[in-house]
Amino acid sequence: MANRIPESTVKRLSLYLRYLREFAEQGRETVSSEDLAVRGRTTAAQVRKDLSYFGSFGKRGFGYQVGELRDRLQQILGLERTWQVAIIGAGRIGAALFGYQGFRVQGFHIVAVFDRDQQKVGVEWGDQRIEDVARMEEVIGERGIEIVIVTTPAEVAQDVVDRAVRAGVQGILNFAPTKLVVSEEVSLKNVDMAIELEALSFALSNHGASAPR
Amino acid sequence: MANRIPESTVKRLSLYLRYLREFAEQGRETVSSEDLAVRGRTTAAQVRKDLSYFGSFGKRGFGYQVGELRDRLQQILGLERTWQVAIIGAGRIGAALFGYQGFRVQGFHIVAVFDRDQQKVGVEWGDQRIEDVARMEEVIGERGIEIVIVTTPAEVAQDVVDRAVRAGVQGILNFAPTKLVVSEEVSLKNVDMAIELEALSFALSNHGASAPR
């Protein structure tokens, strides 16, 4: 069980979890792999293969218990616990993420916000007071911060990440448009809006030119 | 040339373009596939294969002309023209994206911002006045909007996208945490922060349990 899981499988599990919550809200008790596939625009075989990496959760001839599968996915994804999260960079993107309630629901607790701008340090954001990034290591240690969300300018992102990792951070969600280098024990995910837009530009520029239909 | 290009190749081209701009700023005239590979943490063979989908731009024994390859990539990615872009949803994420200068530089011109909240309609954001989403079709037509960035709540995202597509939009960058359905002629890219965070949670929860080292 759980040998080497494709990244794409993990992301689909997140989606299945969303759908299971929807189904649970609607009062449904069971779903088939086909139901989940239709909801997520994938195939039933894909759903079953994704789940099979972690065990067998269904009953042949019936499908899956909605509540039970939802709970198993939450457990698999590590969402039954809470995560201590910091946002580094109190600019516009930092503010947007701080305000996004979705994180809290999932057990991601934002317990610090850092900025280097002395004008911002000390300013209150909801339940947080912006900290000086100079004190980052200290605060990471004190509050047991495990994940940082990086929303700094690209030029300083690598530096703050190196410091955060040395202070004990294990996971990084990077919004800075730069490729960060981290050691293997640290998990890194990138959200790069410029790349997505450029991929869109490419697709639009090559309508029909590349696709045979 | 340009038969069927992997999505991953297109995204790497965006990165190579960034690196070429850096190299150009540093005054470098030539680069090898190895130089680009080191900069982007990939392999020289990968760089050459990616480029080979579009032609041969290098000189054997020398490498590539920095300026020339940069220009070719800009052209391939459709970045030599400008794109008319609208943001749908004037909330925190919409504001963050509106303020992000990176887009403008690349030729993505934000020429409209929509919201359904009458409190926001008419408010000025920089050079834009927030429009009522009820007028969306009209404005899309008038301003020749080709791409929309969706930052609405998940519940209404599909509806506004259907309307935008009917009004002529060809590309969608979706920040709403929901899977949108669009017809094949429309290009869709998703940025789903919740999924990225959950994938991070999974990776952190399975440190060593899944990876053999």
Added chain:
DNA sequence: TATTGTGAAAGGGTTCACAGCG
């Protein structure tokens, strides 16, 4: 001589098809 461009091989993820089982 150094580096590109590219067929061929390898690797990894998705789809298929069906045996297994409630």
Added chain:
DNA sequence: CGCTGTGAACCCTTTCACAATA
């Protein structure tokens, strides 16, 4: 009987290795 779980086939992307050549 119906739907799951899964080995095998398939397909797509990456890597390899080397001939081509500026």
